[in-house]
Every structure is written in structure tokens, then in C-alpha cells.
Amino acid sequence: MASLLEVRGVNAWYGESHILHGMEFDVREGEVVTLLGRNGAGKTTTLKSIMGMVGRREGSISFAGRQTIRLPSNAIARLGIALCPEERGIFASLNVHENLMLPPKVRDGGLALERIYELFPNLRERLASQGTKLSGGEQQMLAIGRILRTGARLLMLDDPLRRHRRRPSLRDGARARRRHDPEPSARVPHGHAARVPRGLGPVGTDP
């Protein structure tokens, strides 16, 4: 099967510092790929490079057959890639509902709001609360929920279980998502091996 995402010889810089040196991997449709590495290895930078959020990047990143290396991040998102950032990126000046509805739909086939509330019932009860008044775990649910809505074909979760290894609700959510998802998308969750919950499905790193 052809790869949905092909990363070839990617170099990325933050200002003067050269972070990624020839990164290469593939993600196929329906596949879960996990990036592993110690702190500072460049996992977050890899995701940000795919998203077009680093200052300078070179090499080749093609998504669904389209070269994205020269596109701005808003155009990349429109192709169907969504990022759940490490720091969650919940907006304090938006309430929960506004946070959830913020990312525009980029394709059909995203989860309906009802389904997101089924996965994360806490969100439904707090729709009018300020986004950052939620607990850390609830903010993580919100950060994941809002990109499930968009219909993106590739979800990139940056260390989604950080600090919440013992929160069953989130893991259940991730599992439920797999079981019910009619049209599974590829995901690139990233984090240390210990942080990837069992039962999330096929997990692998690319050679």
C-alpha cells in the first residue's frame, strides 16, 4: 500500500541550531506510528516540521502524493494533517465549546460532536467554562477532541499521555476511538515506549 506520509531527508532548524538531520520515515493509511527517543532527540521538531511550523526545513515531505515542503502550515492543515501539540494549546480566551469548534473541518469523515462527547463526557458538562479552567486531563481531551472533528487523515499527537499515565479516562477514549472509528486514520503519537498504552493498536517505529 502506498504511504500516506513520506518523510525523506528532512533537515530542520530553529534559528541557528540544526535540529533534524536527514529524518526519514513513512506512515501508511490506517497505521499507528510512534516516534521514540530521549529528550531533545527531535520528536516534537519532527511533528512541527511535518506541520510546517519550524523556521526552516529542507528535504521532502509528501502527504497523499503532494509535496508539502514549501507550503505554509495553514495550507498543510487543509490537506488533512492535524497536530495536538505537546503543551496542548488550549486557548484561555475561548470557552470549551469555542476551543472545540476552532479548527475548521478540512475533510468529511470527522467525528460528530456527539461522538466526541461520548468519548469525553467531561467536555459536554463544561462547554461554557474557560478553556484553561479545565483540569490537565480534560484539557488533553479537548486538545484531542477538537482535531478528531476536523476529518484530518493524519493525526499527530505530541506526547498525548504526558503526565497522565494513570488517567484511565483518556486511555479508554483512545481505545474507544479505535473501536468505533468507521474509517481509521493514521496517527503519529509520540512519546516514550512506556507512555504508549497497550491496546492502542499496531504500534511501531519505522526503520
Place this chain on the structure above:
Amino acid sequence: MTEIFGVPTQALFGQLLIGLINGSFYALLSLGLAVIFGLLNIINFTHGAQYMMGAFVAWFLLNKAGMGYWWALAVAPIAVGAFGVIIERTMLKQLYKLDHLYGLLLTFGLALIIQGLFRNEYGSSGLPYSIPSQLQGGQNLGFMFLPNYRAWVIVFSLAVCLSTWFVIEKTKLGSYLRAATENPELVRAFGINVPRMITLTYGFGVGLAALAGVMAAPIYSVNPLMGADLIIVVFAVVVIGGMGSIMGSIVTGFGLGIIEGLTKVFYPEASNTVIFIIMAIVLMFRPAGLFGTPR
């Protein structure tokens, strides 16, 4: 003659009205500054000059194209807003990664250039602009005489301010704006064209200044320095309200206009300084402004 606190009611309400009129302009201008500062992080010192340009566009339209006040109300904000868009695309855009100070210097320099050019052409004595025929005359309210045009200015600017507040705080478009104020990179990575939004926001803020300029034309004379005089007070209003706060700029704009008006009645000597005294006190106790949140 009736009196309140030893002051004739005629004088009291008269000054209150002038206060409300000034407050309308403070509110419209500080609102534009707040919107621009929120998203662009630039303190737009060109705001006064853009307000003046709005009044001049109204004057041009009337005298060169025969288009009256109502046309000016629609055309001037668009024309001056488009001028703002060009400034943002060609100049301000280069400064976003730098300190606030550079944006302030650039916009201040632009204001001096624009005001200089207009003064060269039109001198510093004002050009007359008459009140539109539909709004001439006034109402006798019993306790005071209310000119129709002034009532219109207060009502219309209040409506514009509250609509702007509504759009920013209560609509989908506004949620993009608020989110982009906090974290533009992430909003962009969700597929929203943030640079275009920034350009249009600057154009909108500038358009508000021009709209205020058109409304001011029949009240104050149209002159190249009308913005320079006003903008200093407006910056004090913005500091008191809290930089970047939408409702803060509206409430403090009208509030300080009224306070200034009342000061003229009760202690006229302080009427030119009262806003700056309030600013000093607010800065001592709430450095982020009455409605601002420290960042």
C-alpha cells in the same frame, strides 16, 4: 434657574453632552488601537493621522466628487482602511519578530510624515464641513437643548463599539481572532490563514479611526493636526482601560469623556489634566489597566 450642587443644570448637562461626544471619539479610537494591539502587538501611533485622513477623505468626497456625509461614512473607512492594509503588507509585516518599540517608532514616523504632507498642502487652519441636512437642528429636552447631530454621534459610535465587541467576543470569527492573539502559530496550523487575518484586522482598526474622523468632521474642523491633538488623550485612555481589552477601551472611552466633561463644570482648571491624573493613579495601583490582564 435650577441648580445642582450650585451649578446651573444647563451648564451641567451641556458639559455632560460634550463629555459624551468626546467619549465617543475616545472609545472609537481606543477600540481600534486595542484591536490592533491585540493581534499585531503593535502600538499604532499612526492612528491619529488615520483619523485625520478619514475626515479629509470626507471633505474630498464632498468638494471634489459631490458625495455627501452618508457616502463618506461608508467610503472613507474603506479607503483609509485600504491604505492601512498597504502599510501592513509593505512595512509592519517586517516588524512582527522585533520588539514593540520598533512598531511604535515606525508608526510614529509615518504619522509625522502623513501629518506633514497634509499640513504642507492645507495649512493648519481648519476646513469647514457642514452637518448633513437630515441631522441639522435639535430637540429641546426641557432641561437642555440637544443638537441632533451630537445625539447621532453618540448613538452611532456606541452602536459601532458594541457591534465590534459582539463580533470579537461572541462569534466564530471573533474566536479565531482571540485564539490568534494568544497563539498565532497554532491557529495557523489548524488551517486558518493568520497573516491575512492580521492584515484585515489592521485594516479594520484603521477603518474605525477613519470612521471616527468622518463623524468628527462636522463637529471639529477638518485640519491636519486634529488627530495629533486627540491621540495623546486616547493613549492615556488606552493605558487606563488596559492595552488590548475590547470592553475596557469602550467603557473607559465613554467614562473618561464624561469625567472630563464634569471636571469642566466643577473644577475647570483641571479639565485638561484630569485624564492624565487618573492615568497616573491607575498605573500605580493596576499597572495592566482597569480591564487589562498582565501578560
